Amino acid sequence: xLEERRLDVLRxxxxxxVLSNEPVGSKVLAERHQLGVSPATxxxxxxxxxxxxxxxxxxxxxxxxxxxxxxxLFVDRLSGVKPLSRAERRAIQSxxxxxxxxxxxxxxxxxxxxxxxxxxxxxQYPSLSCxxxxxxxxxxxxxxxxxxxxxxxxxxxxxxxxxxxAPLDDLTVGELCGVLNTALNGRRLVDAPEAVADLPDAxxxxxxxxxxxxxxxxxxxLVDKPEERIALAGTANLTRSTIDFADTLRPLLEALxxxxxxLKLIGEVRDLDTVTVRIGHENNVDALRSTSVVAxxxxxxxxxxxxxxxxxxxxxxxxxxxxxxxxxxxxxxDLLGAD
Amino acid sequence: xLEERRLDVLRxxxxxxVLSNEPVGSKVLAERHQLGVSPATxxxxxxxxxxxxxxxxxxxxxxxxxxxxxxxLFVDRLSGVKPLSRAERRAIQSxxxxxxxxxxxxxxxxxxxxxxxxxxxxxQYPSLSCxxxxxxxxxxxxxxxxxxxxxxxxxxxxxxxxxxxAPLDDLTVGELCGVLNTALNGRRLVDAPEAVADLPDAxxxxxxxxxxxxxxxxxxxLVDKPEERIALAGTANLTRSTIDFADTLRPLLEALxxxxxxLKLIGEVRDLDTVTVRIGHENNVDALRSTSVVAxxxxxxxxxxxxxxxxxxxxxxxxxxxxxxxxxxxxxxDLLGAD
DNA sequence: ATTGGCACTCGCGACAATCGAGTGCCAGAG
DNA sequence: CTCTGGCACTCGATTGTCGCGAGTGCCAAT
Numbered sequence: 111x112l113e114e115r116r117l118d119v120l121r122x123x124x125x126x127x128v129l130s131n132e133p134v135g136s137k138v139l140a141e142r143h144q145l146g147v148s149p150a151t152x153x154x155x156x157x158x159x160x161x162x163x164x165x166x167x168x169x170x171x172x173x174x175x176x177x178x179x180x181x182x183l184f185v186d187r188l189s190g191v192k193p194l195s196r197a198e199r200r201a202i203q204s205x206x207x208x209x210x211x212x213x214x215x216x217x218x219x220x221x222x223x224x225x226x227x228x229x230x231x232x233x234q235y236p237s238l239s240c241x242x243x244x245x246x247x248x249x250x251x252x253x254x255x256x257x258x259x260x261x262x263x264x265x266x267x268x269x270x271x272x273x274x275x276a277p278l279d280d281l282t283v284g285e286l287c288g289v290l291n292t293a294l295n296g297r298r299l300v301d302a303p304e305a306v307a308d309l310p311d312a313x314x315x316x317x318x319x320x321x322x323x324x325x326x327x328x329x330x331x332l333v334d335k336p337e338e339r340i341a342l343a344g345t346a347n348l349t350r351s352t353i354d355f356a357d358t359l360r361p362l363l364e365a366l367x368x369x370x371x372x373l374k375l376i377g378e379v380r381d382l383d384t385v386t387v388r389i390g391h392e393n394n395v396d397a398l399r400s401t402s403v404v405a406x407x408x409x410x411x412x413x414x415x416x417x418x419x420x421x422x423x424x425x426x427x428x429x430x431x432x433x434x435x436x437x438x439x440x441x442x443x444d445l446l447g448a449d
Numbered sequence: 450x451l452e453e454r455r456l457d458v459l460r461x462x463x464x465x466x467v468l469s470n471e472p473v474g475s476k477v478l479a480e481r482h483q484l485g486v487s488p489a490t491x492x493x494x495x496x497x498x499x500x501x502x503x504x505x506x507x508x509x510x511x512x513x514x515x516x517x518x519x520x521x522l523f524v525d526r527l528s529g530v531k532p533l534s535r536a537e538r539r540a541i542q543s544x545x546x547x548x549x550x551x552x553x554x555x556x557x558x559x560x561x562x563x564x565x566x567x568x569x570x571x572x573q574y575p576s577l578s579c580x581x582x583x584x585x586x587x588x589x590x591x592x593x594x595x596x597x598x599x600x601x602x603x604x605x606x607x608x609x610x611x612x613x614x615a616p617l618d619d620l621t622v623g624e625l626c627g628v629l630n631t632a633l634n635g636r637r638l639v640d641a642p643e644a645v646a647d648l649p650d651a652x653x654x655x656x657x658x659x660x661x662x663x664x665x666x667x668x669x670x671l672v673d674k675p676e677e678r679i680a681l682a683g684t685a686n687l688t689r690s691t692i693d694f695a696d697t698l699r700p701l702l703e704a705l706x707x708x709x710x711x712l713k714l715i716g717e718v719r720d721l722d723t724v725t726v727r728i729g730h731e732n733n734v735d736a737l738r739s740t741s742v743v744a745x746x747x748x749x750x751x752x753x754x755x756x757x758x759x760x761x762x763x764x765x766x767x768x769x770x771x772x773x774x775x776x777x778x779x780x781x782x783d784l785l786g787a788d
Numbered sequence: 789a790t791t792g793g794c795a796c797t798c799g800c801g802a803c804a805a806t807c808g809a810g811t812g813c814c815a816g817a818g
Numbered sequence: 819c820t821c822t823g824g825c826a827c828t829c830g831a832t833t834g835t836c837g838c839g840a841g842t843g844c845c846a847a848t
Binding site: 133136149154170171173 | 839840841842843
C-alpha cells in the first residue's frame with residue numbers, strides 16, 4: 111500500500127516535470143495529481159524516493175526531478191501505452207502514402223517522426239544484408255575499375271566502385287553480369303556467397319578466371335562491407351529543450367553527424383516488436399549521456415530490415431514518443447515489406 | 450589621404466571584431482593596428498564611418514561593430530586574398546585523394562570544408578543536366594512500375610520509380626533499355642530529348658508504341674524534373690558563434706534541413722571562377738538574414754557541374770573562408786572532371 | 789501511518805552603487 | 819585644414835545587499 115503510493119508519487123513527478131520542465135514540489139504534487147494525501151505525506155515519500163535514488167533535487171529549496179533511475183522505473187513499470195490520437199494516425203497515413211521511392215519513404219518517415227515527437231528522428235535504410243537481390247548491374251568505368259550497382263527488393267540502390275586486378279572488356283563484363291544476375295536474382299544477400307559458390311565450375315572455361323575475380327570483389331563490396339545508410343531530421347528540435355548550449359548541444363550535433371555513431375546506436379536496439387528506451391547514462395556514446403534514445407526495428411515477418419528512433423532530452427514524454435516510434439515503425443515496415 | 454585612412458580604420462575594425470567578437474573602441478584600434486595616429490583621430494574617422502553607415506555601435510559607450518554595408522565594402526575593396534597555408538593545402542589533398550566514389554568525394558569535401566572554415570558547409574552533387582549518360586538501366590518492379598537507374602559520367606547514380614500506362618514484360622523492357630542506351634550513351638542529359646527524338650521511327654514496329662511511352666516517362670523523370678541533391682556538414686559549428694540561440698539557431702537549423710532552401714541558395718551563386726559572398730540581409734532567405742554565405746561553383750571547363758559553399762555568422766573571416774571555398778571547389782572540380 | 793505546524797535553507801529577482809570603457813566635443817598646436 | 823590631448827558624459831556590466839517565497843526536514847499530535 112505504501113509502496114503503491116510511492117510509485118504514484120514518482121509517476122506524478124515524472125509526468126509533471128516532463129510538462130513543466132521545473133522541479134516539482136510536494137505542494138503542487140499533492141494538489142494537482144489527485145493523490146488523496148497531504149503535502150507532508152508526499153514529502154515523506156519523496157524523501158524515501160530520493161534515498162533510493164529515483165529522484166534528486168537540483169539544489170536545496172527546490173523541488174525534485176527524476177534521475178535516470180527514476181525515468182527507468184517509470185518507463186518499465188509506471189507508464190501505460192498512450193494510444194495515438196486519430197489525428198496522428200491519419201497524419202502518419204497521409205504523410206507516408208504518397209511515397210513512391212525508397213528514398214522517398216525514408217525521407218518522409220524521418221520527417222514525420224521528427225514532427226510527431228518534436229525531437230530528432232533517425233531512420234536507417236533497410237540493411238543490405240537483410241534484402242534480396244533484384245538486379246545487379248556492372249558498368250565499366252575504366253578496364254580495371256567497375257561500378258557495381260545493386261538494386262534490392264526494398265528498392266534500395268547501392269553503388270560501389272571496385273578495382274579489379276586484370277582488365278576486362280565491356281563484352282565480358284556484360285556476360286559475367288548476366289551470369290551473376292541469374293544466379294543471384296531473388297536471393298537474399300546473406301545467402302549470396304553460397305549461391306555463387308559453384309558458378310565458376312558451371313561457366314564457360316574462358317570466363318572462369320574473370321568470373322572468379324569478379325565474384326570475389328562483388329562479394330567483398332556488397333556482403334563483407336555492406337554500407338549502411340541513415341537519414342536524420344529535426345535537429346532544430348534540439349533548441350526546444352533549453353539545455354545549456356555550448357556544452358551539450360555542440361557534441362550532440364557532432365555525434366549526430368557521425369553516421370558511425372548513429373548506426374551503432376540503432377544497431378543495438380533494432381528489435382522488432384520491442385521499443386527500446388535508453389535513458390541518459392545508459393547510452394554508450396558520451397555525447398548522448400544527457401539524452402534519451404527511443405528506438406525500435408522495422409521489417410516484415412521475423413527479420414528486421416532496419417531500425418528507427420528518436421533522440422531527445424531525458425525529460426521526455428516517453429509514452430507518447432514510444433507510441434509514435436512504434437506506429438511509424440509499423441507503417442514503414444508494411445510499406446517496405448509490401449513493395 | 451583622409452579617405453585612405455578611413456578605409457584602413459574600417460579594415461582594422463572588421464579584422465579586430467572578427468577575431469575578438471567584441472565591439473572595438475578607438476583606443477585599442479589605434480594601438481594594435483599600426484595606424485600612426487592617435488585615438489582621437491580614429492574617433493573622428495569612426496564617427497564619419499558611422500555617419501556613412503559602415504559601422505554602428507550596439508549601445509552608447511560601447512565600441513563599434515561593422516554593419517552589413519561595412520562588411521560588403523571590406524569584402525569588395527579591402528581584403529586581399531589570403532593564401533592557404535601549406536598545411537591546409539596538404540590537408541585538402543590528403544583528405545580528398547582517397548575518395549573512390551562520387552558519394553565519397555562529396556561527403557569528404559563537405560566535411561573538409563566544414564573543418565577548414567569551422568562553419569556549416571554545403572556541397573551540391575553534380576547536376577544531372579550538366580552530366581552525360583554513361584548507362585541507363587530499367588528494372589521492372591511490377592508490369593506497370595519501372596525503376597529507372599541512371600549512371601552519369603560523374604559517377605552519380607540516380608534512381609526513379611515511374612508508372613507506365615500499359616504493362617510491359619521484362620523482355621520488352623530489356624530490349625527497349627538497350628535501344629535507349631545505344632542512343633544516349635555519352636550524350637549530355639540536356640541533349641537527351643533530341644537524341645531520342647527519332648528513335649521510334651527507326652525501331653522495330655512492334656516496339657514503337659512502347660518505346661514512345663517509355664521515352665516519355667524517362668524524359669520526364671530525368672530531364673524535366675531532375676532531382677538535385679545536397680550534402681551538409683558542420684552544423685555543430687553553429688554553436689561556436691554565440692549568437693542567441695532560441696531565436697536564431699532554430700530557424701537556421703530548420704532552413705538547413707530544407708533541401709529546397711539550400712538548392713536555391715547554391716543555385717544563385719554557382720558561378721565558376723567567382724566566389725560569391727552574400728552578407729546578412731543580402732540573402733533572400735529569412736532565416737539566413739543574420740548569416741553570411743560564401744559560395745562558388747565547381748566544374749571542368751566552362752560549365753558548372755554544381756556549387757558549394759559555407760554558411761556562417763556575418764562576423765566571419767571572409768578572406769580565409771573565400772580562399773578555402775575556392776580551393777575546395779577547384780579540387781572537387783578537378784576530381785569530378787577527370788574521373 | 790498520516791498530518792499540521794514550524795523553523796530553516798537557499799535560489800532568485802529587485803534595487804543601488806560602483807567601475808570603466810568608450811564617446812563627443814573643444815581648444816590648441818602644427 | 820588636420821591632428822591631438824584633455825575632459826565631461828553616458829551607459830552597460832559587475833558586485834553587493836536584501837527580502838521574498840518555494841520547498842524541505844523534523845516533530846509532536848492524532
